[in-house]
Amino acid sequence: MSATRRCFLRMAGSAAAAAATGAALGCASPAAATRRWAMAIDVRKCLELDGCRACIDACHQAHNVPAIPDRAHEVKWIWKEPFERTFAIEDPDTVTAALRGREVLVFCNHCDNPPCVRVCPTQATWKRDDGVVAIDEHRCIGCRYCVAACPYGSRSFNFVDPRPFLVHTTSEYPTRTRGVVEKCNLCEERLAKGQPPACVRACPGGAMLFGDLRDPDSEIRKTLAARYSIRRKPELGTRPQVYYVI
Amino acid sequence: MLEKALAGGRRYWAWIAGLAAVACAGAWCYALQLQTGLGMTGLSRDVTWGLYIAQFTFFVGVAASAVMVVLPYYLHDYKVFGRVTILGEFLAITSVVMCGLFIFVDMGQPSRVLNVLRYPTPWSMMFWDMVALGGYLILNVVITRVSLEAERNDTAPPRWIRPVIVLSIPWAISIHTVTAFLYNGLPGRSFWLTAILAPRFLASAFAAGPALLILLCLAARRWWSLRIADEAIRKIALIVAYAMAVHVFFVLLEVFTVFYSQVPEHVDHFRYLYAGLDGHTALVPWMWTSACLAVVALVLLIVPSTRTSEPTLAGACVAVFVSLWIDKGLGLVVGGFVPSPLGAVTDYVPTWPEMMITAGVWALGAIMVTGFFKVTAEVRAGER
Amino acid sequence: MAQQKPDPAQLAAVEYIPPRRGWRDPRVEFRKGTYNHAAARRHLEYLGLPNPRDWQPSDADWQLPANWKQIILDGMKDRLERYRSFRLFMDICVRCGACADKCHFYLGSGDPKNTPVLRAELIRSVYRRYFTAAGRLFGPLAGARDLTEDVLKEWFYYFHQCTECRRCSVFCPFGIDTAEITMIGRELLNLVGCNIQWIIEPVANCDRVGNHLGIQPHGFKDSLDFAADELEELTGIRVEIPINRKGAEVLFVVPSADYFGLPHYFTLLGYLMMLHEAGIDYTFSAYASEGGNFGLFASHEMTKRLNAKMYAEAKRLGVKWILGGECGHMWRVVHQYMGTMNGPADFLEVPVSPATGTRFDHASSTKMLHVCEFTADLIAHGKLALDPSRNDHWNVTFHDSCNPARGMGLYEEPRLILRRVLNHFHEMPEETIRERTLCCGSGAGLGTDENFEMRMRGGRPRAMAVNYVRKRHGTNCVACICAVDKATLPPLLEYWVPGVEVAGVHELLGNALVMKGEHPRTTDLRGEPLEGMGGGDA
Amino acid sequence: MPTVLLIAVPYVAAVLFLGGLAWRVWTWAATPEPFRIPTTTGQQRSLAGIAPSRVESPSTTAGVVGRMLLEGLLFRSLFRNVASGPTAAGTCPDPVFLERKALWLGAMAFHWSLLVIVVRHLGLFVEPIPRVASFVASVDGFFQVGSPSWYATDVIVIVALGYLLFRRVRDPLLRYLTLPADYLALAVLIAVVGSGVVLRYVARTDLIAVRQYTLGLAALAPTAPASPGAGFVLHLLSVSVLLAILPFTKMVHAAGMWLSPTRNQANDGRRRRHVNPWNAPAPFHTYEEWEDEFREKLQAAGLPIEREDGRFQNPQAGGGERGAPPAAQAPLT
Amino acid sequence: MRNRILILAGLALCLAALTWPVWRALASAPAPAPSLARPVGATRCVAPVGFMRTSHMTLLAEWRDRVVRDGVRTYTDADGRVVTMSLSGTCLRACHADKTKFCDRCHDYAGVKPTCWGCHVVPTATGAIVSGPAAPSRSSRPGAAL
Structure with missing residues (x-):
């Protein structure tokens, strides 16, 4: 259903309240839906910045992601995982030395065919027209089915109230309440303002490429066309939209 | 009829009061969980479902198993089960209610659960599970009410109830199948990603549920002189024997597939459960207990003399129940989460409040089943 | 009064469809078989009751006093001020209808005015019209009705189709007891001389002679002597039956039907055997020779008047306590009215069983004990030798009589006795026993022949329950502890469930009781040979 | 005019409600209970070996309290309800009794919801908001649906009232015995609940102004809200009507049920003497009168008598004078 | 009569409970009505004050769904003003500071x-409790940085 139409329907639903006082609710045109956002990570560039956490910090600060010390209750949107685990490499010794034992960035793949969206019983998570796999934290019932469904471990559940664990709190973005699931939203709030994701902007080495796959002239398309890239667990058919340029 | 459950002797009320106390303790712990969140449980980022969902899964099986007494009676006119079908259905009602409660206590935002109804999502298996379980509950409430009333008045039940009962048979199969689909439709969880999951669920359900039913019947016979023919119990025992054998067979099929193919993603889960992985062995003793009990139960159930003698049968039923409870109520759910998609091995140990909440739901179920069986016993005692 | 009996199948075909015209229309048709004859002039005159005259309910003109309306309204006002039950029950009914299908008369007749709620509404509508602001202001909208002669006739008709059994009161969320309303309704009717013969005649008899049947002292003695002879023949033991003996420990009062009616009489034999066997020092009284109290069906005043004799006689004879026989409404009076009306019985002592030493504290104020309580205590203490096989020809069920059930709570005592004296005992469906017991349909003075159709209708639910156990267990005997039951259940059962007899609990006890020194029994108390009798559980 | 309406009406209603209730209860209390007439629904306390039913047939005050609490809080008697189904024609078919818990459930749902709603509204009249009111509101509003979110009791009370109306209209017998006043009670309740629901979820009003007004009402210094809106006026009026008529209609059962003698009396009629304040003397046929009349017959039968010779009293005053002796042929009862 | 005393005591208790709010109010000072801080900068709300008083929650729920689910972020009020639909950003920071x-x-x-x-x-x-990273320039298009 297009956003315009949904907006109209909802208008009709609230007509009684609105009509009572004559307040008319304005309805702006929706964001263009002709894009397909994707991300490409230049692994080598990233690895050059050994120990760099700029993207992680930028993201977690921008989105009020708590720093929970208890590993069991951790909430993270973007973080680093050993290369071999990320790509399920059986024998680390056969990996090129540049990658062996190193960590790569992982976060939500914003899959084209996201299992998490398929399983959600309330449509609290869904794939937007521009490819962003979004979560409506207001609707999430905390069943954690999506967490079980995600083959990448990208989703976090708020086992505890996250607020005491916030280092910095920004009022630009809400925190979450306990009992809901969250993950990377591809900075959709920034995209709406025409800004790139916070991590991309924060990366000092330009290792993260963000762009529209439908735009043949976009840098990401050119890069992916020019260089070899891999994706996580492509065999599962989820069609991740985060590409690792080797 | 219901008021029959409200009149009883001192021992009856002591038993109910004891259960109520456990239920209250559970409710108290739940109030605590409501305030502090699921962080109070042993669940973690890697093992996001634990005891609650495992109990849910197990009791869906118990609920579905009513079909094992309903089907022979209504489709094959197997008269001996005439007096136990209603008990099976009561057990099913209780189990479904317990399932609902287990789901409820597992919610991160329980106050929003009605969103499932407000935004029905046909592509989510959880939505269908709700439909299946809700429908099964309604079916069984209607069936037991009408049947027991007819029994009490010694009249023939109305004719429209028969198609309803027949409908409840495939419905029972469906609830556990859909529950299996909850798990085996997930691409990243190789432990569950196997088509045999649904049959395996059904086999274990048809062993564990009737085993529980036998135990309850034996108890009701002793305490309330509820008349249940030996033959009926022997036939249910036979069902348990076959179902248990099939279950073990299915597990072995899995073991072969996994270990012969040696696909690491598949092997790791089994290794974690039965041998431990990366030094994590929390579930190993449990799983071997389950396996041993399964073997013991199978032997006791296959040998005719031990199957027909009451004490050994009771023992076998306890063994079946405990074995499958461990297998499904612990191993299946936790085993699917460990190792995680990123290869992390995280042990899951339920916390005390979590176990208390679980015990509370069990206690509520026990109260329900006690009440239902008492009502049935009293209605039948009225016949004299 | 042998009338053409209606066909059972016809009576059983009840339509439960309310009539077209609303219930506020008071017209009733006094159809033969559904109402009772008016009380004879001479009885009213003897009792000093108002407006004695010769009339019948079917008359168009009831010869009411000129100021009848004022009398009724004054009477209502007086009773509203004296009975909280009456006033409260007038005020708080919500017409939820839970009582409707609990009334055996509604079940048997399908007449909506036989539902407890509408039966009360008959009088409640008049209450609203004359005693509440809403009724005065809004009339019919508030459910009010003018008091007219038709309304009075309607009262007469429907308040004599209520056996005051209190079954509705069990199910009413507020405990509204139609018996209370019926009692007041009948009292009001009495004020203008509208009484029925079947109630007033026994009342007059009882007042003057000492018992409902009007059996004079010598007849009473003959009857008891005859019983002693019967027992001697039956058991070889001569029992003493003292009458009016001063200084006895216990005064024994039974309903008068017990020494003249059948099958009541066998119950009397049972009592006598039990009292002899337990060695009780007791006496009958020819003056207080009635346990029952038809005054209860006329008015509270009459209840008290008849009941007073028991204490007066107990005092005169100098007994320590009183033992009462198997009777229904007698026990309503003894348990719930006697102490209040004619107590305190401080000249008596708390009953103590001489045989077992049990002190019956639950009767510590009234000092009167139910014979089933007494016998149950004997049996519980093993004081009676019993041979239940002598009752093997009986396959028995127990009918809880309304008054001991719902006005006393006497459930287990008779059952304790029955279980020990019978081998074949089966309960009727649970919705029809104990506090939910169904009335025989003839209580509260309605057991007349002219009322036959209504009796059969009212008793049908009970008969159906008997039929249930008869079909399933081969029940051939209904045991009960009520004189009205013993009189009216036999015709009821013969009508609906032929082949089922009625017996008192103490008759069955008498059969099973092994008396010291008795010669072998060849027959039961009824004279039926014991050997070769069939029956029993198959 | 609206000011008068908003200020006078609730006070008049409150006075009618409280005064009416007090007057009704006083009338009942002033009327004596002449006899102890509990309806016994369980075994009496008699022999040591027979377990008494302590609540259903209470012999102690504690038992009575238990019985009344069961009645008042859980509608014990209504819980017994069964439908008698001897409708099949034929000489004597089986008795059939069908479980009917719907009325009980409907009544429980309605009354308890109403209580919860009343407690919730307490916050409007008391400053600071009582903890019980906010606690009840938080439990009632646990499930979040809509904005503002629906209270569970709002839904339950509507369904329950709908059911109570539906059964009255559907069942022919019930329809037959229902009075216009019964529909009035339901209509007023539906108006109260309906207007309340509309006020909260559809045509909302300024809650702050309302609370100022209600707190003013409680403080006996009310000021009418400036623009209360039709929804609020309707709600206020319907509540006022409900309060005003409650003591004068069947709804007074709320108070009356606690006084019901068949329920609140102990079944100890033979254990303790119940005193009837107006216990009027009833002249009865005394032994002396009786012996005077039957002396010869007593002597002939050899029964002991008090006076072998002569009479107790002047024949003129004797009971036998009252009328002709009734015939001695009578029914066997 | 004991019974009557009991009933009247009960009645008195009930009446006392029913009129409790009155006693309570008479015993304490009247609660002042809340006085609201007027917005500093803005002069008009996005909807009439009457509507906002009674129905701001529906407007906010509306905004929430529009932003989160439809990706629509701006709102045009009856006067044609366009505002960003944001509770923290618009309602609070821009108008009602406290x-x-x-x-x-x-x-x-x-x-x-x-x-x-x-x-x-x-x-x-x-503004914010603690500000996050410096706001990026508004001119940059997504992907422009790459």
């Missing part, structure tokens, strides 16, 4: 506990 003096006063008075603040962050008077 939540405690605006939202809380009425909500506390009426005993309404909205769930908004479980997630949405209340800006302090200076």
Whole structure:
């Protein structure tokens, strides 16, 4: 259903309240839906910045992601995982030395065919027209089915109230309440303002490429066309939209 | 009829009061969980479902198993089960209610659960599970009410109830199948990603549920002189024997597939459960207990003399129940989460409040089943 | 009064469809078989009751006093001020209808005015019209009705189709007891001389002679002597039956039907055997020779008047306590009215069983004990030798009589006795026993022949329950502890469930009781040979 | 005019409600209970070996309290309800009794919801908001649906009232015995609940102004809200009507049920003497009168008598004078 | 009569309970009505004050769904003004600088506990509690940085 139409329907639903006082609710045109956002990570560039956490910090600060010390209750949107685990490499010794034992960035793949969206019983998570796999934290019932469904471990559940664990709190973005699931939203709030994701902007080495796959002239398309890239667990058919340029 | 459950002797009320106390303790712990969140449980980022969902899964099986007494009676006119079908259905009602409660206590935002109804999502298996379980509950409430009333008045039940009962048979199969689909439709969880999951669920359900039913019947016979023919119990025992054998067979099929193919993603889960992985062995003793009990139960159930003698049968039923409870109520759910998609091995140990909440739901179920069986016993005692 | 009996199948075909015209229309048709004859002039005159005259309910003109309306309204006002039950029950009914299908008369007749709620509404509508602001202001909208002669006739008709059994009161969320309303309704009717013969005649008899049947002292003695002879023949033991003996420990009062009616009489034999066997020092009284109290069906005043004799006689004879026989409404009076009306019985002592030493504290104020309580205590203490096989020809069920059930709570005592004296005992469906017991349909003075159709209708639910156990267990005997039951259940059962007899609990006890020194029994108390009798559980 | 309406009406209603209730209860209390007439629904306390039913047939005050609490809080008697189904024609078919818990459930749902709603509204009249009111509101509003979110009791009370109306209209017998006043009670309740629901979820009003007004009402210094809106006026009026008529209609059962003698009396009629304040003397046929009349017959039968010779009293005053002796042929009862 | 005393005591207790709010109110000072802090900069709300008083929650729920689910972020009010649909950003920071003096006063008075603040962050008077990374320039297009 297009956003315009949904907006109209909802208008009709609230007509009684609105009509009572004559307040008319304005309805702006929706964001263009002709894009397909994707991300490409230049692994080598990233690895050059050994120990760099700029993207992680930028993201977690921008989105009020708590720093929970208890590993069991951790909430993270973007973080680093050993290369071999990320790509399920059986024998680390056969990996090129540049990658062996190193960590790569992982976060939500914003899959084209996201299992998490398929399983959600309330449509609290869904794939937007521009490819962003979004979560409506207001609707999430905390069943954690999506967490079980995600083959990448990208989703976090708020086992505890996250607020005491916030280092910095920004009022630009809400925190979450306990009992809901969250993950990377591809900075959709920034995209709406025409800004790139916070991590991309924060990366000092330009290792993260963000762009529209439908735009043949976009840098990401050119890069992916020019260089070899891999994706996580492509065999599962989820069609991740985060590409690792080797 | 219901008021029959409200009149009883001192021992009856002591038993109910004891259960109520456990239920209250559970409710108290739940109030605590409501305030502090699921962080109070042993669940973690890697093992996001634990005891609650495992109990849910197990009791869906118990609920579905009513079909094992309903089907022979209504489709094959197997008269001996005439007096136990209603008990099976009561057990099913209780189990479904317990399932609902287990789901409820597992919610991160329980106050929003009605969103499932407000935004029905046909592509989510959880939505269908709700439909299946809700429908099964309604079916069984209607069936037991009408049947027991007819029994009490010694009249023939109305004719429209028969198609309803027949409908409840495939419905029972469906609830556990859909529950299996909850798990085996997930691409990243190789432990569950196997088509045999649904049959395996059904086999274990048809062993564990009737085993529980036998135990309850034996108890009701002793305490309330509820008349249940030996033959009926022997036939249910036979069902348990076959179902248990099939279950073990299915597990072995899995073991072969996994270990012969040696696909690491598949092997790791089994290794974690039965041998431990990366030094994590929390579930190993449990799983071997389950396996041993399964073997013991199978032997006791296959040998005719031990199957027909009451004490050994009771023992076998306890063994079946405990074995499958461990297998499904612990191993299946936790085993699917460990190792995680990123290869992390995280042990899951339920916390005390979590176990208390679980015990509370069990206690509520026990109260329900006690009440239902008492009502049935009293209605039948009225016949004299 | 042998009338053409209606066909059972016809009576059983009840339509439960309310009539077209609303219930506020008071017209009733006094159809033969559904109402009772008016009380004879001479009885009213003897009792000093108002407006004695010769009339019948079917008359168009009831010869009411000129100021009848004022009398009724004054009477209502007086009773509203004296009975909280009456006033409260007038005020708080919500017409939820839970009582409707609990009334055996509604079940048997399908007449909506036989539902407890509408039966009360008959009088409640008049209450609203004359005693509440809403009724005065809004009339019919508030459910009010003018008091007219038709309304009075309607009262007469429907308040004599209520056996005051209190079954509705069990199910009413507020405990509204139609018996209370019926009692007041009948009292009001009495004020203008509208009484029925079947109630007033026994009342007059009882007042003057000492018992409902009007059996004079010598007849009473003959009857008891005859019983002693019967027992001697039956058991070889001569029992003493003292009458009016001063200084006895216990005064024994039974309903008068017990020494003249059948099958009541066998119950009397049972009592006598039990009292002899337990060695009780007791006496009958020819003056207080009635346990029952038809005054209860006329008015509270009459209840008290008849009941007073028991204490007066107990005092005169100098007994320590009183033992009462198997009777229904007698026990309503003894348990719930006697102490209040004619107590305190401080000249008596708390009953103590001489045989077992049990002190019956639950009767510590009234000092009167139910014979089933007494016998149950004997049996519980093993004081009676019993041979239940002598009752093997009986396959028995127990009918809880309304008054001991719902006005006393006497459930287990008779059952304790029955279980020990019978081998074949089966309960009727649970919705029809104990506090939910169904009335025989003839209580509260309605057991007349002219009322036959209504009796059969009212008793049908009970008969159906008997039929249930008869079909399933081969029940051939209904045991009960009520004189009205013993009189009216036999015709009821013969009508609906032929082949089922009625017996008192103490008759069955008498059969099973092994008396010291008795010669072998060849027959039961009824004279039926014991050997070769069939029956029993198959 | 609206000011008068908003200020006078609730006070008049409150006075009618409280005064009416007090007057009704006083009338009942002033009327004596002449006899102890509990309806016994369980075994009496008699022999040591027979377990008494302590609540259903209470012999102690504690038992009575238990019985009344069961009645008042859980509608014990209504819980017994069964439908008698001897409708099949034929000489004597089986008795059939069908479980009917719907009325009980409907009544429980309605009354308890109403209580919860009343407690919730307490916050409007008391400053600071009582903890019980906010606690009840938080439990009632646990499930979040809509904005503002629906209270569970709002839904339950509507369904329950709908059911109570539906059964009255559907069942022919019930329809037959229902009075216009019964529909009035339901209509007023539906108006109260309906207007309340509309006020909260559809045509909302300024809650702050309302609370100022209600707190003013409680403080006996009310000021009418400036623009209360039709929804609020309707709600206020319907509540006022409900309060005003409650003591004068069947709804007074709320108070009356606690006084019901068949329920609140102990079944100890033979254990303790119940005193009837107006216990009027009833002249009865005394032994002396009786012996005077039957002396010869007593002597002939050899029964002991008090006076072998002569009479107790002047024949003129004797009971036998009252009328002709009734015939001695009578029914066997 | 004991019975009568009991009933009248019960009646008195009931009447006392029913009129408790009156006693309570008479015994304590009247509660002042909440006075709201007027917005500093803005002069008009996005909807009439009457509507906002009674129905701001529906407007906010509307905004929420539009932003979160439809990706629509701006709102045009009846006067044609376009505002960003944001509780923290628009309602609070732009207009009603102090939540405690605006939202809380009425909500506390009426005993309404909205769930908004479980997630949405209340800006302090200076803006944010602690500001995050410096806001990027508005001119950059997504991907332009790459």
